[in-house]
Amino acid sequence: MVQRQSEQRMLSAEPRPSARRLAVWGDPIAHSLSPAMHAAAYAVLGLDWDYGREQVAEHEFDKTLARLDGTWRGLSVTMPLKERAWAASVRRSRTAELTRAVNTLLFTEAGPVGINTDVAGLAAALREAGFGGVDAVRVLGGGRTAASAIVSLGELGAHHVTVHARRPEAVADFVALGEATGVSVTIAPLHADAFDDAADLVLSTLPGGTALADEVVAAAASTPLFDVAYNPWPSVLGEQWREAGGAITSGAGMLAQQALRQIRFFVSGDDTHPLPDEATVLAAMRQAAAGSAH
Known part of the structure; x- marks a missing residue:
């Protein structure tokens, strides 16, 4: 088990320092609770970041990605775009490579770095x-x-x-x-x-x-x-x-836990590195999701 855990450590990446725009992409996407959860987390962390949502069809992913400028920090990606995000990544975590799926993109100077926080x-x-x-x-x-x-x-x-x-x-x-x-x-x-x-x-x-x-x-x-x-x-x-x-x-538990790891990655470039006062962040995310689901 020690060897397996060491193999699973995620690659680290350096986020764009001043970029503050993020979003979740998918098709459909109107049902997503990610905007509410991420907004709650960034409020607790004192980060003035903008997290939105956009419906992006699978065949439009590459050209939509190419239009993003340097103000963008990263993306959460849901179905049916995880394989497209995998292909767009210049580097990937081991679990992303194993599953051939990326649900989180962090934009770096070298290009998008992809991980799979679903695992x-x-x-x-x-x-x-x-x-x-x-x-x-x-x-x-x-x-x-x-x-x-x-x-x-x-x-x-x-x-x-x-x-x-x-x-x-x-x-x-x-x-x-x-x-x-x-x-x-x-x-x-x-x-x-x-x-x-x-x-x-x-x-x-x-x-x-x-x-x-x-x-x-x-x-x-x-x-x-x-x-x-x-x-x-x-x-x-x-x-x-x-x-x-x-x-x-x-x-709902998986939604919160995978989103928490996305936020870690957006903040520090390492999805294994805990956030400051992470228990409070997670509680705020869950409360926001519960409120938005009704």
């Missing part, structure tokens, strides 16, 4: 929710967040992950990703008969509006669900799970 953010949220000791986990979905989940679960010491995807052939590379992070990964379809063995947790990386077939939920709902969706809550899948008698946990 550490999810691991922290799972610990907070009491799932830090899971061994066998089912991951629903085949996108870049599912890749982040595999790496997070490896960091937590899980040994077995079954990835359930609508197109299993499209996520065959997750087996090699598991090997790189010490996790045995099996690929399976999203069919009820694929849920035929025990697991400690089901972790959904599906969009919040996704519904699964009733027979799939019935086959899986005896296992607790951690859903990365958070707004609105419960998600469609979360409501299905609850109606089937299962326990559900929202992704």
Whole structure:
């Protein structure tokens, strides 16, 4: 574990000293709670930074990025732009390289430096929710967040992950990703008969509006669900799970923890370096998110 932790240390970068503009990009983006959370954090830290949001389509990412001037400090990036941000990065953290996903860009004199805070953010949220000791986990979905989940679960010491995807052939590379992070990964379809063995947790990386077939939920709902969706809550899948008698946990904890690491990176260039009075910052972020979600 010591070796794994040392391998996971993030690269450091030097932020533009006077740049104060930031934003979250995605498509869609209107639902994002990031502006409220970041604004609350910067208020606690006494930073006069401007954090907005912009809907950017995947095919428009590169030209929109090229238009940003020297007043920009960085970006938070959500779906479907994480692979575009990965490609745009001149340097990347190890977890960004493993997952081929970047959700945070810091602008430096050398160009954008990319990291993936979803990995550490999810691991922290799972610990907070009491799932830090899971061994066998089912991951629903085949996108870049599912890749982040595999790496997070490896960091937590899980040994077995079954990835359930609508197109299993499209996520065959997750087996090699598991090997790189010490996790045995099996690929399976999203069919009820694929849920035929025990697991400690089901972790959904599906969009919040996704519904699964009733027979799939019935086959899986005896296992607790951690859903990365958070707004609105419960998600469609979360409501299905609850109606089937299962326990559900929202992704609000992951949202806060990954955003905290983004703020560390924007402030110091090191997402592992704690902020001043970080507990107060995190509490303010969570309060802002809760207020904006209603």
